[in-house]
Amino acid sequence: MLLAHSVGTQVITFVLRPTMSYRAIELDVPAAWLGVLGASFAIAPLLLALPAGHAADRYGERRIAVTGAMLLTAASVAFLAFGHTIPGLVAAGILLGTGHLGCVIAQQALVANTTGLGGHDTAFGRYTFAASLGQAAGPVLIAALGGEQAIPDTGRIFLWSCVLAAVMIVLSALLSRSPRPDAQDRDGTPNVRSLLRRPGLAHALVTSCVVLAALDITLVYLPALGTEQGLTSGTIGLLLIIRGVASMGSRFFLGRLSRAIGRRRLLISSTVAAAAAMLLTPLPMPLWLLAPVLVVLGYGLGVGQPLTMSWMAESAPPGLRGRAMSLRLVGNRTAQLLLPGAAGLMAAGMGAAGVLLITGVGLGWAGVAARRLPADA
Template sequence: MRVRRLATPALLAHAVLIQAVAFLLRPAAVYQAIQLGVPAWALGALGASFALVPLLIALPTGGLVDRVGARAVMAVGSLVAVGAAAVLLLAGGSVAGLLVGIALLGAGHVGCVVGQQTVVAGGSGGTRLDSRFGYYTFAASLGQAIGPAFIPVFAGGSVRPDPAPLFLVGGVLAVLLLAVTAGIRGPAPHGRTPEEASPGSTLGLLRVPGLARALLTSATVVAAVDLTVVYLPALGAERGLPAGVVGALLTVRALASMASRLLLGAATARLGRTRVMVGGIVISALCLVLVALPAPPVLLFVAVAALGLGLGIGQPITMSWLIERTPADRHGRALALRLAGNRLGLIALPSLLGALAAAAGAGGVLIGTGAAVGATLLLLRGVRLD
């Protein structure tokens, strides 16, 4: 795929919109759950519901992308996202409705993201691939900033806002997402016969040296991003922070991730992927702990901004590294395998940290997340990312 095709407004707009939908609807669902009396330790179930269905369908979705093309799968994913917003708006007054709506959102998200990443994956490798994934994830971070920015608009100074207007805005964005899909021009599906396809199963990709550890690192970092979306609102509610402040914190985190991704190609060309990845992990681990500690709002914003810089690095590096090590006709499957690992992390890490929420509240979960992110440095020992 040519760089000019990669940079089409439709693809980047699609990346922005799916993340905006997810990062608006999910905090809104947390506020709704809090209003329904769901305790902090049980909020991880919302994160798990976002991850469980995608975990089950990610690998088949990757195979489908390779066979029928990215745009068709992205269209289906966009339609499911519209349905998710409708369920949250109409049935979000119950815990069951919240869980179903967020599960549908996760399913739509995985279809859109695997399709987008497969489109991005075409072209040359090396630092140019880092740059392309950096620009793509920059667009995704822009969506992650736009989504929470609607919270202060509708919530004002309320600590526990009415989520219904947020669900409605998320639905409008999801309809736009579906419309934008028509303008995307992705690579043609391979449509190869089994005899022509590259040998080996999707899970067989795990035999690539260092791949399993790199995917586990990626899953932990993605889970850390996800847990900030769930537990920053919970932390704000515990400390009496207005919802507008929490929305601004989530937006600042996303903007900082945008900055790190925009400069990623230059950074990896100068320092190498390994050094950049290690630096991002160290910054992320330290700042997750700092965010959880009592501090004035100004210091909280500084810590969240640094956290965004660190968390923004892991995803594009692991994506470009993975693509360089897989055949072109298996890019969709490889990216889906990475996404499945990420979704497994979204289930496992919140479940492991749920006891901390019961004992130490949302701050305890964020500290535990920082420890988990820091521990991934051990996984990267001996892995050659460059």
């Protein structure tokens, strides 16, 4: 049920976010406003993630999931009813970001609280695999529901999103609830500072931020690199699919990999391998050689997120795991906003290749820094 909930959340999100942009294009919205629409989704995680994590710890994950699903439904209705104006799109985008936040915080806290010690690597690997599956299915649904024209039938997509979001409310109500910790098991200082002092948590947070920012940079700058090197859009699309499939594969088998290699060694090796692949990607090479480089890149980037989730879940005590997951989400969103722009400024004049090279250096630093994480239990 939890994995179905994860898939559904990402499907709705990755249907509505691109469709919001299509509706803005239909309305001849200026390019500057497209950035505002995109930012409207990110406002909620930055402002409300920590309170949402606290609420999940206090009231239980199922209530937060139901609230998130209701907000996803409200967002779908708002897109349908008020999406013909810029303020309506912005308001609906904020609702969408808030609903997505509630669902994701509830899911991650539920995984953290219901998984036994030693099983978090497998659990978070399967969870992030399900999320990746939903993200891949979203664009497919846009193509299926929107027709074959350049700009899809946005009204029809918004209508079907209302139906999908209503199903999410039912799924949320059927989720199990993790056992509440006794009062004596709760941390006496349940705040961000006390969480960051937990062994390994701060280092896992930094690694998570860098890996996720590198993933976003890859999605944005690989097409730009293809343009610079004369690769077709179909070739770049194939390379992105290869990277995505490699990430999903590493997540599905994460538990086995972790047991065979060791969690810290796996995180270090995968991050360093991703860094090496990122450094090689801008170099001119034939497609048959570039494809395996993207496999290595996808594998390394796919491992980083669930492993750092697992580390943070085991570092935080019962009763604080929702806040630990929300703290990670705040860090990730901040990195997504700041690091790509910083890489672009540092690589000014070097083009997409320069951005990818600098990102590869950052990934390498994150891999080396991961040596400071606690040894495997």
